[in-house]
Every structure is written in C-alpha cells, then in structure tokens.
Amino acid sequence: MKTLKPLTIESVPDDARASMAFVKKRLGSISNLMATLGNSPAMLNGYLALDAAWETTVLTVRERQLVLLTASVENKCLYCIAAHSTTLAGMRVDAEIIQSVRNRTALTHSGLDALVGLTRELVNERGFVGEAAKQKFFAAGYDEIVLMEILIGVALKTMSNYLDHLNPISIDTVFQEQAQAR
Numbered sequence: 001m002k003t004l005k006p007l008t009i010e011s012v013p014d015d016a017r018a019s020m021a022f023v024k025k026r027l028g029s030i031s032n033l034m035a036t037l038g039n040s041p042a043m044l045n046g047y048l049a050l051d052a053a054w055e056t057t058v059l060t061v062r063e064r065q066l067v068l069l070t071a072s073v074e075n076k077c078l079y080c081i082a083a084h085s086t087t088l089a090g091m092r093v094d095a096e097i098i099q100s101v102r103n104r105t106a107l108t109h110s111g112l113d114a115l116v117g118l119t120r121e122l123v124n125e126r127g128f129v130g131e132a133a134k135q136k137f138f139a140a141g142y143d144e145i146v147l148m149e150i151l152i153g154v155a156l157k158t159m160s161n162y163l164d165h166l167n168p169i170s171i172d173t174v175f176q177e178q179a180q181a182r
C-alpha cells in the first residue's frame with residue numbers, strides 16, 4: 001500500500017518550503033504530522049492558515065487545546081491525542097482534566113465540562129448539538145461567537161485526524177509518554 005512519508009524542509013515541494021521553515025522557526029522542530037502534511041503544499045498551507053485563525057479566537061490557549069484534544073479523542077486519532085495531551089501536560093493542566101477528556105468522563109470544572117461536552121456532541125453528531133448541551137454551554141459563560149469559533153478547531157482536527165486515519169503517522173518521541181497513557 002502506498003503511504004506518505006514525512007518530509008524535510010529540503011525534500012518538500014517548493015510551494016511548501018516556506019511553510020515548513022515557518023513551522024521549524026516557530027516550534028523549534030518539525031513534527032511528523034507537519035512533515036507529512038508537507039507532501040501537499042495545499043494541505044500544509046491550508047492547515048497552517050486555519051491554525052492561525054484558530055489562535056485568534058476568544059478561547060484561551062488551554063480551552064483551545066481542550067477542544068483539539070476532545071475532537072481528537074472523538075475522532076480516535078492516536079497521534080493527535082498524544083500530541084495535545086503532551087501540550088496540555090506541558091501547560092501544567094491538571095492530569096485529571098486530561099484523563100477525563102481522554103476517558104470521555106465529566107470534568108469537575110463545570111465550565112470546561114460544558115466546553116468539552118459541547119465539542120464532543122458537535123463532533124459525534126456531525127455539527128448537530130442538542131439544546132441541553134447548548135444551554136449548559138451558555139450557562140457556563142460562553143456565547144454564540146465561541147460556539148461558532150469551536151468549528152475552526154473541529155475543522156483543524158478533522159484535517160489532521162483524518163490524515164492520520166488515511167496514512168498513520170508515527171508518533172514523535174516527544175509525545176510517546178502521552179501515547180502510552182491510558
């Protein structure tokens with residue numbers, strides 16, 4: 001079976017080289033996900049553009065990472081589960097919160113539970129969210145703008161999660177500890 005291999009800055013198509021250099025400069029290294037996205041300049045550049053928009057949403061960095069982890073759990077992407085769990089652990093987010101998302105159990109923080117619950121329902125119901133989840137979300141202090149902006153995170157994860165399904169990506173060494181966590 002044909003599979004895509006992770007590429008380097010030197011081996012990506014010309015139209016992806018600047019984006020790969022940007023990723024390396026910004027993050028210090030190029031993950032296997034980014035190196036695989038580099039096979040398609042359109043996919044890599046689109047992913048990075050959507051990620052840049054995601055970073056401008058009203059959600060905090062922690063909330064954005066929880067949305068990304070939740071979508072990855074619901075989409076069963078082992079690579080992204082490990083990556084976002086590692087990021088959250090590095091941010092010193094309580095391990096219980098990370099495990100609750102990974103185990104699909106309620107979070108003790110009601111606001112984050114509403115955010116994670118709404119994201120779960122959004123992914124699992126293909127964009128349809130029941131009134132109970134919306135009311136819990138709004139009662140937690142979120143508004144219609146945040147509801148709409150969560151779609152950016154779900155779209156971002158749909159791209160990377162589905163790429164991993166089509167072409168399993170080797171989990172980077174830096175994410176291995178969280179890949180083993182259950």
